[in-house]
Amino acid sequence: MRFILLVFINAFAVGLSIACVNFYFQHSWQHFFITLVISFALSFLAFYYLFQRYIYNKIKLIYKLIHNLKLGKDLKEALGEKLSDDPINDVEQQVRDWAKEKKKEIDTLKEQERFRREFLANISHEFKTPLFAIQGYIDALQDGMMLEDPELGTQFLMKASQNLDRLTFLIKDLDEISKLESGQIPINYERFDLTTLVKEVLESMEDKAVAHDISLVFKEKYQHPMMVKADREKIRQVLVNLIDNSFKYGKAKGQTNVRIYELFETVLVEVTDDGIGIEEKNLPRVFERFYRTDKSRSRKIGGSGLGLSIVKHIIEAHQQTINVRSTEGLGTTFAFTLEKVKTAM
Template sequence: MRFLWLVFINACAVGISIACVNFYFQHSWLHFLVTFAISFAISFFAFYYLFQRYIYNKIKLIYKLIHNLKLGKDLKNALGEKMSDDPINDVEQQVRDWAKEKKREIDALKDQEKFRREFLANISHEFKTPLFAVQGYIDALQDGMMQEDPEMAMQFLTKASQNLDRLAFLIKDLDEISKLESGQIPINYQKFDLVILIKEVLDSMEDKAKAHDISLVFKEKYHSSMLVKADREKIRQVLVNLTSNSIKYGKTQGNTYIRVYELFETVLVEVTDDGIGIDEKNLPRIFERFYRTDKSRSRRIGGSGLGLSIVKHIIEAHQQTINVRSTEGMGTTFAFTLEKIKS
């Protein structure tokens, strides 16, 4: 419709212009009307043909190509589809939408590139620290320490062994994350009592909690049976990682609380500490590999820096959700859901 109006307006302009010129010389309204009618008709068909062939069809083709590209279709199918009656207006909107979509893609690629650079820098540092330590201890032993000071040599060997263990632990965690992301580690669903599993995890973490003077609290009201459908060993790993984190970053004489809530179709599990907390600006990145909110303190405490990333991958592999809320100086709560089995 807009196309026809454009042709009509241009034909009227040409017809009136020629008719006015004729009227100037002939001074006859009859000649004016006849000239206008003939000029308008010729101009209308001429403009219609030219616009249709060289402008309208070109714009329509562009519209179809953009439309198919947005849908991810093959370009050779672009001409076979029925398009809008107003492609000039539609192509403008399509181009705007396409530009916005491409900008989002570019921003996402920039974020991914930034993450890649940070990841490579972090993994390089994580590997270099134990490797350089082992290299230093071995160099000292090769320089004759075994004969000069056997006791110190044994201490160096012990520290070298600890650094090698850290390196092996780091490689193991990286391998596990890689397999989780690629789906190589299957989720073995089974029915089990979540309460029993939580008790087992807390029993296994009791000594570590006492060493940090932290109490593990799982209240009696949660001790009734609660059946869920999940991979029992992977959920054990999730609980161990979250509880271990709460102990590492908890305060002396503090508490770690495990809470369980029954929802309609899921069970919500919360692991809460009253420790140092996490700055709000760091919360969106807390599940990234090697991301540490306090790098100096985190490395002094230990760990691979991959625990929370593994936790997130395990929960998402179960098609469930995990989130974190925290107040700096007051504590942190990690919460995740599991599929509940209705009794």
């Protein structure tokens, strides 16, 4: 025990010092050893009493309070419980653990504060841009634009309507994320053929792919059914968002590939483009709300900036995982898993 060892060392040091002084005057080894034993014994008893009364018991009480209050116990219970016989070592470990825990909490709070500031700045910009545009078009119409130039006035009305649609989509996406986070949107599990769903999504997005001059590829080998257990409509939304994202950041005359891999208990789905790619430093943040790796280009191609965040929330609500890998200038792959339906033997 550290406490006994500490008392022993201090008592031996005092006893040895007194014995040496006695030997200096008496020049007798017999007196030296007798003095050493007696002074050591008396010092040991004195130090033991003093350490026990004024140090050890105090530290033990502090340890009990730290340990028990950390567990959420009240003060009476904390004082009445018998704990470790080596509180000095335990206090040291408790303080180390406490310091590590607090450092993690501080780092988390700093990260949350950074995210909060960026989120507020981003959402302010996302709302401000269409609102100012709408305000400008309406002011022009109020100043008589419709009477002076009906054709231009009609164009202003159409642009104002488009900006209103953008605001509507933004609010809808924010509301959906909020409900996903709070669990207000239930996951309606059902068994369905993932291959069929992928084909449906690709067919529905064919016109948009043509408009972006991008080819959709889903290999012929995916002809057999791939049964999964998930919310079919939400997985459709995931596929639509990922494929739409590949259009925004793909290159002209490029390809978007959808692949399915059968694993042991899950099915892996990959959506790959051969576009501009993402810098490695930006990869950890691509699923954040409103985070855009290329802000100038993203503003031009539109979108609420919430698509990937919604995708992540949907997949995690299924208790599954999603990740991204990318090479700048070569393309990006988003991959997520779904629960596979086990076929009867």
